[in-house]
Amino acid sequence: MGECAHATRQGHRVTGGAVVCCGLSFSTVDVFRGIKMQPILWMLIQTVASLVASVCLLRAYARYHGMHPHGNPLVGFAHALSQWLVLPLSRVVRPSGRIDWPSLAGAVLIGLATALMFSALWGLALNPLYILLVGVLWVVRWGLYLAMMLIIASAVLSLINPQAPLAWPLAALTSPLLRPFRRVVPLMGQFDLSPLVALLVIQVLLVLLDPTLVLSTMGGLARYSAG
Secondary structure, three states: OOHHHHHHHEEEEEOOOOOEEEEEEEEEHHHHHOOHHHHHHHHHHHHHHHHOOOOHHHHHHHOOOOOOOOOOOHHHHHHHHHHHHHHHHHHOOOOOOOOOHHHHHHHHHHHHHHHHHHHOOOOOOOHHHHHHHHHHHHOOOOHHHHHHHHOOOOOHHHHOOOOOHHHHHHHHHHHHHHHHHEEEEEEOOEEOOOOHHHHHHHHHHHOOOOHHHHHHHHHHHHHHOOO
């Protein structure tokens, strides 16, 4: 009753499930009908897909560099979070030496499923070649974002709290990523600028590997060759 009285005092009248304001009636159904759900669903799909694919990629990356899940808590977390997907795939695709094929296959499957859901959600044509290309591009971009997050987190912790519990696991994960840059980027006094250079390179790669840019370039090349 208090809300109705307040609405009446403000020039609003509540009638059943609708609010009448300035002569216009707004129902709850009308309000939600005006909200486009595709962007919200796509945001949720992207968030979940990128998280699961990233832990699969982290798992494969750790195996390649010989990092055991019991020796690095972040690698152990990646194993725990991706086991439901990687374990069934390992019965079909076996690991080979340092290459964790089941984890890589899991990341690619998530990329392809995400591309399919994107096409279905926005009513796009299901072109198998484009779905394959976009799915692989997303997997590569998720890997680049993962590398960027690891480098940033490691750099921040090394500056503010080098003795933090996650400092050494992050340093172990980022050391192989930064090793090529440390060979060419000299130390500036006591400051290591290789993380900044690595982040710059990653940003450039993210721009070049944008699916929209790649697909538009392919479309232009196809039209050029057809002409």
